[in-house]
Amino acid sequence: MLPLPIFEYHKPRTLAEATGLLAALGDKAMILAGGTDVLPNMKQGLFEPEHVVSIAALDELRGIGFTRDPGGLEHLVIGSGMRLSEIADSLLVTRVAPALAEAAGLVGGPHHRAMGTLGGNICLDTRCRYYNQTYFWRKALGFCLKKDGTACHVVKGGAKCVAAASNDSAPALMALDAELLLLGNTGERRVRAVDFYTADGIRNTVLRPGEIVVRATIPVVSGRRSAFEKLRKRGAIDFPLLSIAARIDRDPEKRIRAVDIVVSALGARPRRVRAAAKVAPGAAETGLAESLAAGAYAECKPLTNLDEEAEWRREMVPVLVKKAVARALG
């Protein structure tokens, strides 16, 4: 089988030890959470860290619960070390943030969810059919601009990497207006999920070297409903060909207050559908799913970065948006 290259393995016991270690090792180090993505990528020569820092033993990254902020607002807090299966099965997450529970439950297969963590999924490397291959294959291709090469094979002549955000949690966290707590050796900072991802396929997050995602905080808002839909060829295992989160806020009189739709697995950055932001408070529910679907279709144009059937994927955007909205309204 493909052997792992040689690296030095570290397993810090505390978060402080981990951030200190990461700061000391600099860009020679890579964080290992569940390992379901990092290890295969290392075997394919996509990641070549000299040091691997496992954060699997950090209790500070564990836990799901509620907190109240100084303003009295309630938040759901999920530690980044929580396994995806734990999030999918959590009653708290299922009640407050169903889109995230559904997204976590649709990642990979049961084994991936039992190993993979929320933090790992949040930081998942972007994917492309010309990138997620072995060294031999990529060499035969002539490499690509994301790794070892200079040319883009998706957009001929393209200078910008269009590898796709493929983490199912990302659109859910964005639609749910989550905030991420990032911790580095020099201190912590809070970044909204919608600001966390960038449109650069080579590195699509604002995470700085040495920083760890500690937890995600999701506001608890009464009258908020959400749902998640995923497009893939098979019933399990596959990365998304589309992943879509829908959020609908209603006031106590059940009138629409706000809507958000986030579509991912298009390019490097999950896309917030503009048509959703334009939905006015008090908008009618009838026809809402259809108009959001039409808006999403106009805005979302999948590339041939994940498979050849970009046209089919585009046609599936409105189908899935409609389903997600209908379930969120339901």
Add this chain to the structure above:
Amino acid sequence: MADEVMKRVGPPVIEKTPGSGLVGRRTRALLAPRVTGQVRYTDDIHLPRMAWGRLLRCPHPHARIVRIDASRALARKGVLAVITGKDMPERFGIIPWTPDEYPLALERARFVGDAVAAVAATDERIAHEAAELIDVEYEILPAATDLDTAIDAPSVGLGRSGKDNVSKEVELEFGDVDALFAASDVIVEGNYYYEGSAHAPIETHCAIGQYDKNGLLTVWSATQVPHYLHRELSRVLRVSPTRIRVIQPPVGGAFGGKSEPFSLEFCAAKLAMLTGRPVKFLYTREEEFYAHRGRHPMRMAMKVGATRDGKLTAVDTRTHIDGGAYSSFGLVTAYYSGQLLTLPAFAQGYRFKSTRYFTNKPPCGPKRGHGSVQPRFAFEVSLDKIAEKIGMDPFELRRRNLVEANAQTLNGMRVTSNGITECLDKVESASQWKERRGKLPVGRGLGVAASAYISGTNYSIYPNAMPQSAVQLKVDRSGVVTIFSGQSEIGQGCDTLLAVLVADELGLDLGAIRVISGDTDLTPVDMGAYSSRGTFMNGNAALHAAQQVRTKMVDAVAEKLGVTPGEILVTRGALCVAADPSRSVPVTRAIELAEGKFGTLGAVGYYNTPELGGDYRGGTIGASPAYSFTAHVAEVSVDTETGRVDVKRIWVAHDCGKAICPTIVEGQMEGSAYMGAAEAIFEEHVIGKDGLHLGPNLLDYKIPTSLDVPELIALLVESNDPEGPRGAKEAGEGPLHPSIPAIANAIYDAVGVRIDRLPFSPARVLAALRDKRARERPGEQAAE
């Protein structure tokens, strides 16, 4: 072809009496180690001082090797040796007439992934790293990476003459095809395309070579054909076969993908000889896709005629086959693409022309249902189209054209037992076809298809007059009987089959049976696990041996009890007087009596086929001592918004002659139907224009997950073949064939679109649905 007449030896017929009653019973014996993880596969073998090998593969679809410089690799610490094509400049190939492969490419590499050099190192990681340090200078040559280029650009010169890309052409005609078409009321013409698929066994290829101080070369390999490997190792390495032993440990899935020699076996042997250390090669998942030998892409233009009352008149087929870089079994594939279509329901006239082309792609070969799955798809869909045109139920159309039992096919194949009628009846009734078809809601549909397949070929690949299969029995005084068999246990259950047959003959329990198989030093020659030949040929050989031992036991017991041998009955655990069962001798005592009377007990059994086949060139290819028969009904649900086809259920009725181990037969039926459904909906082995595999891994190449597998309902049909062991025929490949067309026909029933190109992906189905809606728009209808 070897049309020379050969003297055939066959076993004498020995009369039957009832045995221990194991045949046809459900048993778990012998299978437990495999399903509980105790079985040791080739990669589980670790030998002292064992080194690791790794192949360097060509990154170009077609290139001349100008120069290979291994000095950087050899300078790497831990590297033991590097070999190139020049170290083994001998062609090999599974078909003696088309040897065209070198263990390592000698002058030209012919596809992305063709092996050009091999390295041995002290561990696996160093071997992988060292292979990258071998410098190869290539001169890039024009390539044909698809069928059209192979046809249109003969100058690429991949064929034997170097003047074209043709691998094999077959053209045969039976009956007055043109006249029969002229007399037809309805003719259906279609263009069908199958893109190709891979076996995707869970165990990738693995081999270990060991060369001891006596000069004995031992090769362990995950192969289906230890005997052929033995021969080819001897030829290519130029080592006497008396100095080679091939051991085939239990194999973790093969499906035809391990039925010929591969680069790693030669390289493991050669590097072991050079370094004096055992050397192991284990293919990565990616390399598995390059070794390939998967199902051929085929483009089929098929024309089928019929009369208004449902009598098939003639079939005319032009097939272009994409063979990939080497011949493999391609000569047979070209014949099979036409020859195996004439059962179970066929026409009175048949013409087919099949041309296999070489392309700069991983070589295609035999995958479960070799050569005939693709044309079966085209033909059974054609029948569905005809049935619709003449307004006849598709079951009825097939029933009106069945070849009978004890008959001859249009192309001269002898048919003995034939349970197709019962197969059709069973799936029709189990699926409630009559009650449900046409009455299901939109998006739900039922489809039917039928097929037949060989139980081994009477033609033994390399011509010889010796038996095709043999078994030796060693009988111990304790009551243990050891079966030595050359068959390859690849998970299909052939060891269990032999144990049941022998135990049943001798009145023993399965616990008293040991099976030793797949070791050229220990076991007699068997051709291997391919062509669905195991049950029929190996089973007959085992019966032949067991019956000899039984005769001796019966004689000894008869003498002891003072009766004639004809009065003795073999039962479970004892031999008794048939008319007075109270007079009996325990079976272990019977063994002792026989050993006392006749000397040490043992026997050799063997099987060879009768002479069969049509009296024309190629007439032996497709000839088999018995044919199995299958019918499927598939039920699908089609999502008209996404184009997704969900195969809900497949009813599989299969005539296996006699189910000696019914649970294993059902497993084969379910596994076959599953594999066909996977090819119908998901699997597609695609090589891009640049010669690169589109995704040589199990994320990109979509084998179904457990959530994607339909409910499979196996319905056994037993026609009791007169020549099969206890009436048995094959069950490993036949039940795959109807899967694809049954699903295609069900899709048509569900939503009214024909997808004549595989796989039936959501994008393709959605596009077809859109075309249909466009055609049905009122404006356009009026214009027609």
